Amino acid sequence: MSRPILLAYQAFIGLSDTLTGAMLIIAPGFTLQLMGLHVPSDSFTYVSFIGAFVLSVGLACLYGVILMTRRESPRSLEIVWLLTAFTRASVAVFVGTQILARTLEPGWLTVALSDGACVLIQGIGLRKGWLGNVAR
Numbered sequence: 001m002s003r004p005i006l007l008a009y010q011a012f013i014g015l016s017d018t019l020t021g022a023m024l025i026i027a028p029g030f031t032l033q034l035m036g037l038h039v040p041s042d043s044f045t046y047v048s049f050i051g052a053f054v055l056s057v058g059l060a061c062l063y064g065v066i067l068m069t070r071r072e073s074p075r076s077l078e079i080v081w082l083l084t085a086f087t088r089a090s091v092a093v094f095v096g097t098q099i100l101a102r103t104l105e106p107g108w109l110t111v112a113l114s115d116g117a118c119v120l121i122q123g124i125g126l127r128k129g130w131l132g133n134v135a136r
Contacts, residue, residue: 001130003068010064010077013118017058024051037107057084067134074131081122081131088115088122 023031028047032039039047064080095112098104125131 001125001128001133003133006125006130006133007065007068009121010061010068014058014061014063014065017054018062019058021051021053021055021058024048024054035107035110038105053087057087060084071134074134077131077134078126081126085119085122085126089119092116092119 020031023034025048028044028051029041031051032047060080061084064077067077067080092112092115095104095108095115099106099108099112
C-alpha cells in the first residue's frame, strides 16, 4: 500500500473519530440525531461516556498521523493499528450482536460496519506489512 494512501486513511479515521467523540461528549443528542440514531435523553450521560472512548481512539489514530509524517519506525504505527483494531473489533461485535438481539436499532449498523471495515483494513495491512512504507 502506498504511503499517501496510508496517510490519508490514518488522517480520515483519526479526524472522524476525534470529531465524533468530541461531539458525543459535548452534544450527544445533536450528534446522535446527525447520525440518524435515537436514544432516550436520560441516556446522554452514558453516550457522552462512550464519546470519551471514541475520542481516545481518534486521538490514537491522529498520533499515528504524527508518526507517519515524522517517518518514525513502522513498529510504532503497527502498535497503534493493533490496539485500535482491538477496540474497533470489540465495538463491531458488541453493536452487531445488540442489533441482532434487537436492543439497538438497525441504524447502529453503520457503526458496526465502519469499525469492522477498519479492523479488516488494519488486520490485512498488519499481515501484509503495509506499514513498512511509512518510514520511506
